[in-house]
Amino acid sequence: MMHDLSPEEVQLYDMVCEFADTVVAPQSYEADRSHTLSMDVVAQMGELGLFGLPFPEQYGGQGGDYMALGLAIEALARVDQSIAITLEAAVGLGAMPIFRHGTEEQKAERLPDLVAGRALAGFGLTESEAGSDAGATRTTAVLDGDEWVVNGSKQFITNSGTPITSFVTVTAVTGERTRPDGSVSKELSTIIVPNGTPGFTVAPGYDKSGWRASDTHPLTFDDVRVPAANLLGERGRGFANFLRALDEGRVAIAALATGAAQGCLDEAVAYAKTRNVFGVPIASHQYIAFTIAQMQARVHTSRLAWHDAARRVDAGLPFKKEAAIAKLVASDAAMLNARDATQIFGGMGFMNESLVARHYRDSKILEIGEGTNEVQLMVIARELGLE
Amino acid sequence: MKIIVLVKEVPDTYGDRKLDLETGLADRAASEAVLDEIGERALEVALSFADAHDDAEVVVMSMAPETAAPTIRKGLAMGAAAAVHIADPGLAGADLGLTARVLAAAIRRTGFDLVIAGNLSTDGSGGVLPAMLAELLDVPNATALSSIEITADSVSGTRSADDATMRVSATLPAVVSITEAMPSARFPNFKGIMAAKKKPFETLTAADLGVEPHDLSVAMSIMTAIAEKPARAAGLKVTDEGDGGTRIAEYLVENRLV
The missing domain is CATH 1.20.140.10 (Butyryl-CoA Dehydrogenase, subunit A, domain 3)
Incomplete structure (x- = not known):
């Protein structure tokens, strides 16, 4: 291993390699063939603390850092990229935005389950006309009393339809902003939409050519109403x-x-x-x-x-x-x-x-x-x- | 309740394992060093008990070269509270008798209610160390347990023989060994790995334990010869001419394989 790693980081990498070789690899071919994410493997990754690597112990995390997360992802990807991307998306796109931008209440409610791998969350950014060009986002959220009403669709959303997915954080246009020069731009915000909310449909998974055991779905939102308190971070700071x-x-x-x-x-x-x-x-x-x-x-x-x-x-x-x-x-x-x-x-x-x-x-x-x-x-x- | 688990660094069975033909010792550079799986299982037995009993303290112990410290530390990462490492160049190549005397002294020094070991290491395959320890410590010994129950003052379990299963039990303090029938060990998590840095890790020499490595008054095993493993010879090929089954059966009987 690399000389820049501490003995503990080397141990972490070795441990996840052993887990990958003995627990993950034996099921990878069948999981890929059947386009199925093994919830048993996810549960064992949870027990191992992988979903909590970069989070503080206060929320049930392992108290590690981004380096530690990267080492675990690298070790898993040697034998199974689907499992590695499941971890990457669960932590980086599912839990991290809550940890970084959530209120204490949102963190207390949602993080412990995500960090333990008992729940997964997705991040709904990509649309048919918007990816890295996120300014082209078409999904909208309108505040109606004390509820957001979300309309639109997302695609390629990882971990959005597993049996333990609890919510998807969705980027949506919540209004317009006038820049100092007079031009008008979209105001983007992020909103937590729990799975199972009426009007929120998780369509069947894609038939992908790779990462086939990773759970990826198109999502549609049809007058989906969630509490105003589900706004994640400041309004207009979504971008x-x-x-x-x-x-x-x-x-x-x-x-x-x-x-x-x-x-x-x-x-x-x-x-x-x-x-x-x-x-x-x-x-x-x-x-x-x-x-x-x-x-x-x-x-x-x-x-x-x-x-x-x-x-x-x-x-x-x-x-x-x-x-x-x-x-x-x-x-x-x-x-x-x-x-x-x-x-x-x-x-x-x-x-x-x-x-x-x-x-x-x-x-x-x-x-x-x-x-x-x-x-x-x-x-x-x-x-x-x-x- | 203090439980001492004996662990050992061994060459990885997945790699090429070699003997050094000069010294007759395992060539530690030839393959990756890992914690012996049977020792990990023994540790799992102790840790499972400790998970359910707050007063249980698990100590991992190993007699091994200084370079084995990171491997022993894995036991701490898995959840043991402390480690005792007997590292002494004078003990290199120690036979089972010397190893038992050193470990017994270390166990007595640490104090114990129960010692748990694997029944057989994957490198030396001696298989008698737990019994030797029990003798030296003058406590009961229950070997090769395929299931185990620990209470505040006793240990019991089952031992499988060819045509029967024995129930055995002993009062504590005692020494037991377990077989591969016991569940495989947990993986250490990152929190455990980080916590291991702060746990007590004691390194001792033979002198600290009052053991003289080269005590010629004590019986010891002496290696008289060592040779490279002979290359694999071609096996017997049986061409079936109607009597294939009979001939294979005869071969198996002749070589006492059935």
């Missing part, structure tokens, strides 16, 4: 709130991608040493050895990048650029390593039973989700003053 969540999410996705790249590397090394062609292990062919050496270099640089970004998050330093770089580098590493690993596996790498085939399908989304890699380039360019 700022989720930008922070997205920046942090990029660090977590970089950790996940690093785990995927590591998983591909581990598989490739083991396979190349044992698979014989023309009487020798394929590892003794220089082309294969060099391909694997490249894979190792990608894993290493990805890990350096996300560790640096995570340490900056934990130190309270600016991390926008570093998060974008980590996400860009690591997601490319995952995709390239998945491609190389499947090639090394040959025909076996095309079989869905093989971990590398799953990584091949799963890794593509890493270049798309949490801001496409083109958006990462845009962010990095802007940080350099290039607009």
